[in-house]
Amino acid sequence: MKPRKSEEPLPGRAAALILVLCVSGLTAETARYSVPEEAGRGSFVANIAKDLGLTGEELLARQARVVPEGEKQYLQLNQHTGDLVVREQMDREELCGQSEPCLVRFEVLLESPLQSFRAEVRLTDINDHAPVFLNKEIVLKIPESAIPGTRFLLESAHDPDVGNNSLQHYSISSNEYFRVYTQRRSGGGRYAELVLDRALDREQQAEVAFIITAVDGGNPPRSGTALIRVIVLDLNDNIPVFTQSLYKVSVMENSSEDTIVVVVSASDLDAGTNGEIVYSIFQNSEENLQTFKINPETGQIHLKKPLDYEEKKTYEIDVQATDGGGLSTHCKVEVQVKDVNDNAPEVIITSLTSTLSEAAPPNTVVALFNVRDRDSGDNGRTTCELTGEQPFRITLLAAAAYALVTSETLDREQVEEYNVTVRARDEGSPALSASKTLFVRLLDVNDNAPTFTQAIYTMVISENEPAGRSLGHLSATDPDAGENAHVRYSLVPPPPGTLAAASFVSVDAESGTVRSLRPLDYEKVRALEVTVRAADGGSPPLSAQAVLRIVVRDENDNAPVLLHPGPDSSAAGELVPRWAPSGYLVAKVVAVDADAGQNAWLSYELAKATEPGLFRVGLHSGEVRTARAVTERDAARQRLIVLVRDRGQPSRSATATLAVALVDEFSDAFHQLGHDPASRQQPQIAEEEMLTTYLIASLCCVSSLFLLSVLVLTANTLCKARVRAELPPPSPSCYADGDFASNGVGSTGTLSPAYRYEMCLTSGSGRSEFRFLRPILPSLHSNAEAGLDKDEELLRHSQPPCDREAQARSTVTPPF
Helix, strand or coil, X not given: CCCCCCCCCHHHHHHCCCCCCCCCCCCCCCEEEEEECCCCCCCEEEEHHHHHCCCHHHHHHCCCEEEECCCCCCEEECCCCCEEEECCCCCHHHHHCCCCCCEEEEEEEECCCXXXXXXXXXXXXXXXXXXXXXXXXXXXXXXXXXXXXXXXXXXXEECCCCHHHCEEEEEECCCCCEEEEEEECCCCCEEEEEXXXXXXXXXXXXXXXXXXXXXXXXXXXXXEEEXXXXXXXXXXXXXXXXXXXXXEEEEECCCCCCCEEEECCEECCCCHHHHCEEEEECCCCHHHHHHEEECCCCCEEEECCCCCCCCCCEEEEEEEEEECCCCEEEEEEEEEEECCCCCCCEEEEEEECCEEECCCCCCCEEEEEEEECCCCHHHHCEEEEECCCCCEEEEEEECCEEEEEECCCCCCCCCCEEEEEEEEEECCCCCCEEEEEEEEEEECCCCCCCEECCCEEEEEEECCCCCCCEEEECCXXXXXXXXXXXXXXXECCCCCCCCCHHHCEEECCCCCEEEECCCCCCCCCCEEEEEEEEECCCCCCCXXXXXXXXXEECCCCCCCEEEECCCCCCCEEEEEECCCCCCCEEEECEEXXXXXXXXXXXXEEEEEECCCCCEEECCCCCEEEECCCCCCCCCCEEEEEEEEEECCCCCCEEEEEEEEEEECCHHHHHHHHHCCCCCCCHHHHHHHHHHHHHHHHHHHHHHHXXXXXXXXXXXXXXXXXXXXXXXXXXXXXXXXXXXXXXXXXXXXXXXXXXXXXXXXXXXXXXXXXCCCCCCCCCCCCCHHHHHHHHHHHHHHHHCCHHHHHHHHHCCCCCCC
């Protein structure tokens, strides 16, 4: 287990190292902070809210969060205060090894609107590791013939810390023969060389031992030690010599195992075993021993495992050549690893809005992602694209940082979800690519009103159907989803003053079933028309309207109604003369039916008659006519029952009763109608008595009117005579023969001064007619009478209206 340095106060160490860079928007620069490694959980790093210019409330409202670049979350954001703190301890050596600087990258994401701010925290090294020698005992074999000043390469100590905390120098304990020098490698590492100060003498001292110490530059410094044993060898005149002191080679990173990296060569002038050379890799790095191996006889260096340019770009190997006498020499091999396009780009999603409103405007951010390629140069240069035709596009925010945004308006009803594939491709040869598929589902917005399947629904109900019967169904569809597609039906209230259809039918709000609320009467309501509404459950709701037409189907629920003869009279009396020929119109039965269609088509037929062969009834007209000429043998009183029937199913009917009297003269009508020796039924007698009463009353009224007319005429005559007596004699000049002609009335005119007519009318007689008598014409050539007429005209204009009316009535006299 590696030693750790005790923690020191963190704020004091971090305050001087924090670099704050103000960021704003999606294309902000990278904010840089620093924190010592091994900082405890909850250690303060920076105040993000202050750097972004936001308050803690804004961070909380916008749901600020930290998205790491890798899989592990080392940092945490307090949304209330805006403080960025350590969530988990970070070991710089574990995360970055010897690489410097060691950066932990992350993004701060804000929502409403979606924004991304890039930041990085640099882990500063603390001196938590001491230098360590791989071998606690180092054995050197040096011939006694080695001259002072000869240098011997020592095994290096390893310190994983960097900077001043790494290994800085070596020292050895006091001895008579050696001192140590610290050398610096090209990569920055340090190694030790042992220098011989005085000649060795195997006979005096066969072995020299001392301690070597490796010290780092931390505060306080840490150190590691190892024991060096120098074995003095007997005389060996020549040491091996390499053909090159430094070998530089390049190896492709995709080289396979056992690939020859380089062949080193050394020679020794000695003969025999002292001239035999053995090659070995000097143990200056555990990593070198794990990566390379050398053939001890040929000097060929092979790969023990494949190289990875992204892990390490340069290796420095110390190779030792030792002869049979124990003398050795060293050379360096620098291995440069060449990059090969062996890493495909990586698409790292930092933020994804998996659900997106279909009302989102163009350029709405859907996802934020980074593209990373561990290769270098063209092999690590990447481009991004989308596959397929979709309403999205990629926007470059910063180096290797992208945003996936909408490119046009969205419509969930056309496409409900998208699988957006982001493809990243590098510029290597051959090019490598990687893809990441993002699932985006659109959230519904109530942007579609329900639609009825029909603009007009026509439903039929039979009249008198019981309440609650289903008439049909309304159907409306809404392409939205969820509550936005939940359609409810209702009736639209009618305008004031119109028929309230809601009292007759109802609509089920959920199913759209139309039901009757009460029986309907076709004769009162033949059709209903109401507006129905389908509204969805969105907010605000959208609706559509359609027309619901209820047609009432007629049922034969009304019997024919008689208009003539009236329904109140038990039998209608008709008079038929004995001389009536065949086809003589006796009466007409008039009936109506409140139903419609064939339920109201009426037919007439003679159901019963005293003499069935005497009369016939028109099938459709209802006219009762004689079927033959009336004879003396026919009974004077006939009784007819006419059946009126509709054509409904089942049919309904009514009957009309006609009493027909056959008379010689119309003066016998009342007598015939009043006495029927063939009838003995009590209801008939009552009818005849009622008819007699009506006839007597009518006769009294006529007589009264006649007497009143005689009195009025007498009074008028007397009044006229008195006026004539009071007038002066007429002037002859006023009554010339041409006066009538000048007034347009003469002997050749169309009108005469006065007419007298006799007018006789007998009610109910088959021979009823007007009888005109010849007019009684006075002499129009008498000047006296003409003058008299003029005087009467003047007199009428001078008299009161009552006198004029009496005089006008005197011009027509009834006959006696």
